Amino acid sequence: MLKVHIIKAFDGFTVNAAFEAPAGITAIFGPSGSGKTSVIRGVAGLLDCDTADVDLSGEQLGRLAPSKRKIGYVFQDARLFPHMTVLKNLRYGGTHDEAAVIAVLGLADLLDRYPASLSGGEKQRVALGRALMSAPEILLLDEPLSALDGPRKAEVLPYLEALRDQTDIPILYVSHDMGEVTRLARHIVVLDDGQVVLSGPLEDVLADPAAVPFLGVQDTGSVLTGRVVGHADDGLTKIETGAGALWVPGSVGRAGGMLRVRIPAQDVILSTSPPTGMSALNVLSVTIAELQRGVDAGVVVALRAGNDRLLARITKRSCDAMGLAEGMQVFAILKATAIAPDDVG
Numbered sequence: 001m002l003k004v005h006i007i008k009a010f011d012g013f014t015v016n017a018a019f020e021a022p023a024g025i026t027a028i029f030g031p032s033g034s035g036k037t038s039v040i041r042g043v044a045g046l047l048d049c050d051t052a053d054v055d056l057s058g059e060q061l062g063r064l065a066p067s068k069r070k071i072g073y074v075f076q077d078a079r080l081f082p083h084m085t086v087l088k089n090l091r092y093g094g095t096h097d098e099a100a101v102i103a104v105l106g107l108a109d110l111l112d113r114y115p116a117s118l119s120g121g122e123k124q125r126v127a128l129g130r131a132l133m134s135a136p137e138i139l140l141l142d143e144p145l146s147a148l149d150g151p152r153k154a155e156v157l158p159y160l161e162a163l164r165d166q167t168d169i170p171i172l173y174v175s176h177d178m179g180e181v182t183r184l185a186r187h188i189v190v191l192d193d194g195q196v197v198l199s200g201p202l203e204d205v206l207a208d209p210a211a212v213p214f215l216g217v218q219d220t221g222s223v224l225t226g227r228v229v230g231h232a233d234d235g236l237t238k239i240e241t242g243a244g245a246l247w248v249p250g251s252v253g254r255a256g257g258m259l260r261v262r263i264p265a266q267d268v269i270l271s272t273s274p275p276t277g278m279s280a281l282n283v284l285s286v287t288i289a290e291l292q293r294g295v296d297a298g299v300v301v302a303l304r305a306g307n308d309r310l311l312a313r314i315t316k317r318s319c320d321a322m323g324l325a326e327g328m329q330v331f332a333i334l335k336a337t338a339i340a341p342d343d344v345g
């Protein structure tokens with residue numbers, strides 16, 4: 001377990017952030033200027049902090065010089081040495097687990113190449129490999145995909161998933177892309193104005209209506225986990241979740257495997273009776289757990305189906321017209337096409 005408390009007073013802005021991160025990926029999420037980079041620079045020892053408690057399983061790293069902390073750091077841009085081949089770049093950090101790192105990041109065919117001949121996605125994979133070969137005890141990834149376009153991002157994401165599944169160290173992953181966070185992270189720390197406003201397991205934080213003001217309407221949505229039942233010929237994948245069967249676009253996952261699906265709250269429609277004659281493929285029977293009226297025209301409705309939780313965002317007008325109340329049984333309707341490919345993984 002990694003326990004962090006960073007305090008840094010800049011002129012006019014103070015970061016005061018305390019959180020815990022278990023093994024696996026913890027997303028550090030928040031709007032621009034909320035202090036995400038300052039926090040991870042503090043963890044790395046690259047920011048001269050007022051307080052920098054960095055406790056890794058009882059060992060206090062905050063007092064060590066940056067070079068002694070055994071931390072791997074990957075930035076938005078790969079920062080490779082242009083005059084060195086990929087292999088030399090990788091070995092610059094060390095040679096820890098070289099064969100396994102090359103395999104997990106798919107670097108075998110790139111070893112003799114120079115950075116100038118690599119795509120943006122390939123450069124980031126090399127940067128990740130270099131960080132891993134230094135045998136880090138903590139990995140810090142500062143928006144490693146943000147400089148890549150959509151297709152390059154999609155190319156690197158599976159490597160990050162493989163890396164996540166094959167390492168057992170805490171990985172702090174700075175991002176402001178909720179699709180990316182859902183695909184990769186199991187925990188999330190949400191920063192706002194230099195402070196931690198939410199933290200915990202991703203499913204819990206995202207399903208909490210109290211998170212809406214911090215995540216924003218666009219990023220409000222819950223995560224369902226389900227088993228892949230199969231892939232239909234018409235390009236859809238069926239997933240069995242605790243809340244019921246869900247069709248998502250594309251041929252994703254393998255039959256029998258587990259997938260997580262982010263369901264944006266604003267794409268969920270509620271109905272008090274079972275819908276008929278309708279194009280939407282996904283209809284889940286749910287119970288209203290909580291209604292939270294916002295300051296604007298919206299109401300966030302927290303829904304439960306067994307152990308699964310969903311959020312819907314509807315207008316106050318609809319909420320009143322339908323007479324929605326806590327404890328009511330309703331139907332949550334979702335178009336399969338409302339689920340973006342990045343939201344499934």
Ligand SMILES: Nc1ncnc2c1ncn2[C@@H]1O[C@H](COP(=O)(O)OP(=O)(O)OP(=O)(O)O)[C@@H](O)[C@H]1O
Nearest residue numbers: 010011013030031032033034035036037038039176
């Ligand atoms: N060296 C510095 N001197 C003064 N202020 C700074 C310094 N570094 C960061 N800040 C301020 O601290 C705040 C947080 O910056 P930080 O880069 O940590 O945010 P962020 O959440 O990572 O933002 P982004 O998503 O845009 O990268 C900003 O207001 C920034 O201007």
